Amino acid sequence: MIKQHFIYWIVILSCFNNPIFSQKDTSETMGGVYLTTDDFKKGKLMYDIDCSTEKQKIKLFNFFTKPYFDVYYQGEKFRLQKNQVYGFKDCHDRTFRFYENMEFQLVEAGKIYLYFQEQLMFTEKAGSSSDAFFFSTEPGSVIKPLNVSNLKKAYPTNKTFHKLMDTQINNRNINAYDSLNKMYKINSLFIESLSKQ
Structure with missing residues (x-):
């Protein structure tokens, strides 16, 4: 209650x-x-x-x-x-x-x-x-x-994305903005992972 x-x-x-x-x-x-x-x-x-x-x-x-x-x-x-x-x-x-x-x-x-x-x-x-x-x-x-665990479950076969998250972000800074690429860091990492597959 x-x-x-x-x-x-x-x-x-x-x-x-x-x-x-x-x-x-x-x-x-x-x-x-x-x-x-x-x-x-x-x-x-x-x-x-x-x-x-x-x-x-x-x-x-x-x-x-x-x-x-x-x-x-x-x-x-x-x-x-x-x-x-x-x-x-x-x-x-x-x-x-x-x-x-x-x-x-x-x-x-x-x-x-x-x-x-x-x-x-x-x-x-x-x-x-x-x-x-x-x-x-x-x-x-x-x-x-939005957390690392849920993202890994949402994209289970994209192991490159998993590795990029493990090395570059954590749950405390997962909502960081990438001012160089003018997008949130998580989208920047995801796009990078797709280019490496």
Whole structure:
């Protein structure tokens, strides 16, 4: 029961800190909903708006852990089931994917898809936050925590990738950014492993 309340508080407080509820217009940015994985791949938005002229309103109901969310579009409210929708793009040009009724911010759509969640934790005396990273092998596949063990399981036959991870990263720096190649280090290593096979 305590764990369940803890999770609810994490979700509630992360929503209050979520910029989706305090949008500001950004020129040349479109927002909307990706209904399917294929829509995401094609960049096809439904309930789309021009963020430079309209205000986007997506109500996620995270603090009640509802399986649906509401989109307000052209004066009407549309209720969509999270498990039947791929995700959405907000007016800050960020893409979020729904998975198991939670949203994950897509931070890189490379060979490996990388996602981010800010997770808030509270004790009786204080609160803190930590950055949690996740990955999927395809845009619509299972999302798992980003760690060396899960990556090795996801790519069991790519032994070159395993060796590169063993020598160049660990679970503490697995979310490092490779500024030279302008991508996350894990994608840089994966691409390097493919070139050596």
